[in-house]
Amino acid sequence: MIKVEGITKRYARFTAVDNVSFEVAKGQIVGFLGPNGAGKTTTMRILTCFQPPSEGRASVAGFDVMEQPMEVKKRIGYLPETPPLYPDMEVGEYLEFVGKLKGLRGNDLAKRITEVSGKINIGDVRTKLIAKLSKGYKQRVGLAQALIHNPDVLILDEPTSGLDPQQILETRELIKGLAGDHTIILSTHILPEVEFTCERVVIISKGKLVATDTVDNLTHRMRGSENVGVEVEAREGTLDVSAVQRKLEQVAGVSKVILREDKNNRANFEVESLQGRSIRADLARAVVEGGFALTELKAAGMSLEDVFLQLTSTDKVDEAKVEEEIEKGEAA
Amino acid sequence: MSNILAIAQKELKSYFVSPIAYALLAIYALISGWFSLIAIANFIEMSMQGQGPADLNGYVIAPVVSNAGVLSLFLIPMITMRLFAEEKRSGTIELLITSPVTDMEIILGKWLGAMGMYACILGVKLFCLSFTFMFGNPDWRPLATAYLGMFLQGGALLAIGMFISNTTRNQIVAGATTFGMCLLFWTFDWATTFKADGWAKVLAYLSLTAHFNSFARGVIDTKDTVFFLSVIALGIFLTARSLESLRWRA
Numbered sequence: 159m160i161k162v163e164g165i166t167k168r169y170a171r172f173t174a175v176d177n178v179s180f181e182v183a184k185g186q187i188v189g190f191l192g193p194n195g196a197g198k199t200t201t202m203r204i205l206t207c208f209q210p211p212s213e214g215r216a217s218v219a220g221f222d223v224m225e226q227p228m229e230v231k232k233r234i235g236y237l238p239e240t241p242p243l244y245p246d247m248e249v250g251e252y253l254e255f256v257g258k259l260k261g262l263r264g265n266d267l268a269k270r271i272t273e274v275s276g277k278i279n280i281g282d283v284r285t286k287l288i289a290k291l292s293k294g295y296k297q298r299v300g301l302a303q304a305l306i307h308n309p310d311v312l313i314l315d316e317p318t319s320g321l322d323p324q325q326i327l328e329t330r331e332l333i334k335g336l337a338g339d340h341t342i343i344l345s346t347h348i349l350p351e352v353e354f355t356c357e358r359v360v361i362i363s364k365g366k367l368v369a370t371d372t373v374d375n376l377t378h379r380m381r382g383s384e385n386v387g388v389e390v391e392a393r394e395g396t397l398d399v400s401a402v403q404r405k406l407e408q409v410a411g412v413s414k415v416i417l418r419e420d421k422n423n424r425a426n427f428e429v430e431s432l433q434g435r436s437i438r439a440d441l442a443r444a445v446v447e448g449g450f451a452l453t454e455l456k457a458a459g460m461s462l463e464d465v466f467l468q469l470t471s472t473d474k475v476d477e478a479k480v481e482e483e484i485e486k487g488e489a490a
Numbered sequence: 491m492s493n494i495l496a497i498a499q500k501e502l503k504s505y506f507v508s509p510i511a512y513a514l515l516a517i518y519a520l521i522s523g524w525f526s527l528i529a530i531a532n533f534i535e536m537s538m539q540g541q542g543p544a545d546l547n548g549y550v551i552a553p554v555v556s557n558a559g560v561l562s563l564f565l566i567p568m569i570t571m572r573l574f575a576e577e578k579r580s581g582t583i584e585l586l587i588t589s590p591v592t593d594m595e596i597i598l599g600k601w602l603g604a605m606g607m608y609a610c611i612l613g614v615k616l617f618c619l620s621f622t623f624m625f626g627n628p629d630w631r632p633l634a635t636a637y638l639g640m641f642l643q644g645g646a647l648l649a650i651g652m653f654i655s656n657t658t659r660n661q662i663v664a665g666a667t668t669f670g671m672c673l674l675f676w677t678f679d680w681a682t683t684f685k686a687d688g689w690a691k692v693l694a695y696l697s698l699t700a701h702f703n704s705f706a707r708g709v710i711d712t713k714d715t716v717f718f719l720s721v722i723a724l725g726i727f728l729t730a731r732s733l734e735s736l737r738w739r740a
Contacts, residue, residue, distance in 0.1 A: 203584075206584075206588040207587075207588060208584055208587050208588050208737065209737045209738065210737060228590050228592075231588060231590040232590045234588065236584070236585075236588045238581055238584045238585075239581075240581045242580070242581050242582040242583075242585035243580075243582070244500075244504065244582060245580075246504060246507040246508050247504075247507070251503075255496065255500050256585065256589075258492075258493070258496040259496065259497075259585070259589040259590075259591055260589055260590060261493075261590055263492070303585070
């Protein structure tokens with residue numbers, strides 16, 4: 159449905175997107191992931207015919223964005239990072255105007271407005287001024303705007319940014335419900351969002367494509383070995399920490415044991431397995447046989463978050479910034 | 491065509507849902523009324539001195555109409571400054587550009603919307619002048635010609651103002667620059683006060699005053715009509731180029 163072949167966007171002083179290629183099949187939801195300034199918005203703007211690439215080709219539903227922009231625009235619904243709303247208009251008026259822009263007229267237009275209002279749940283604010291809406295409603299009206307002409311492809315630039323946690327959940331559900339009928343690309347720097355909504359991820363960083371795969375594959379591929387967190391207490395008396403460590407190291411398949419914490423007769427270890435070995439059952443048995451109390455055993459598997467940081471960060475400063483962004487995004 | 495009308499309608503509506511339209515109409519009504527009052531007082535004075543009523547067209551309609559040209563210098567920037575600057579600032583320009591409409595449809599729609607607003611303002615003046623028809627018997631043809639002139643001149647300045655609004659995302663900058671340009675275009679004919687040939691003549695020809703005056707006198711001159719139509723075309727052309735450049739720079 160969407161085909162991007164080696165697109166590059168250069169400005170006078172820097173390259174925003176550098177030789178990025180990927181494909182999206184019909185009906186898929188793809189998460190477009192990257193830290194701020196990675197080139198997500200630029201790529202989306204190229205796909206929506208807002209700006210042309212300096213090099214490379216992109217096509218939507220078989221139409222080239224450079225050669226047949228009208229055909230592409232008819233098939234795309236686009237929600238930019240700030241929803242393109244006219245604050246002085248009423249919601250209904252606004253949807254009518256956007257519908258007309260997208261080529262709907264008369265009965266079709268009225269029908270689509272009713273359908274979309276129902277789907278996005280904004281029927282109750284149809285006669286309200288957009289300026290008076292809450293942030294969450296504005297975002298929904300933005301989404302309704304993108305959906306009004308029932309496009310094959312939806313391109314959503316950070317659809318949940320600035321919403322409260324409840325609204326984020328609702329928006330995610332909404333987007334998930336749209337898959338199948340529509341092919342969706344959504345950009346975000348919030349990782350749980352991708353894990354929750356998307357089937358595939360395209361990760362870019364500093365304008366370059368870093369990875370593109372399904373969410374499962376990506377976490378699996380990056381993991382390789384198993385990380386297990388083990389917490390041990392003494393049955394009675396004081397805990398012999400080094401004895402526990404020795405016991406754990408003797409378990410078959412363990413490659414490394416790191417002591418994380420040792421406080422109040424309670425020790426916390428992180429145990430790493432050899433490639434492809436499952437060691438949790440053996441660890442539990444070893445601790446119990448050694449006469450210690452096992453208080454916690456958890457798989458510290460690699461989340462998409464770890465994958466993302468590993469792929470996109472080249473130094474600590476960047477990592478800290480991304481984490482801060484993620485927190486901000488989630489808190490907002 | 492229907493895309494153009496949809497955009498024009500939205501544009502005209504947006505003046506009336508904000509205070510802009512009402513402020514402009516109120517100020518214009520006040521000034522227009524004041525000008526008409528002065529002209530009519532002058533007319534009465536002249537009628538008293540002469541034998542019987544003086545020429546209503548010459549003493550009331552002509553001065554009021556030629557003042558309209560000056561007034562539009564102040565009004566045009568206020569109409570055009572938001573046209574593109576506001577869309578660029580709020581990001582709604584992305585909606586317009588990514589919709590299946592051509593750049594030219596967007597531009598013509600916006601220009602027509604601005605023309606609609608300008609027409610409403612000119613309507614206020616027509617209301618003032620309608621009293622001369624109620625109580626007197628002036629010739630309506632010079633007035634119609636003058637109105638044609640005002641539309642052409644307004645259309646030209648609106649097109650230039652629209653272009654300027656497209657070059658910035660700041661409405662104040664757009665408004666101030668447009669005002670400056672209007673004033674320059676208005677006074678280009680001053681060049682001939684100290685030099686009567688060469689570049690001064692060219693500059694003087696670009697002056698809007700010179701071209702508007704014949705309309706104010708009741709003469710439809712092809713030369714002047716073509717001049718205004720060319721400026722409208724130029725303004726629209728420049729806006730189109732500027733909008734296109736947004737795609738490469740943005």
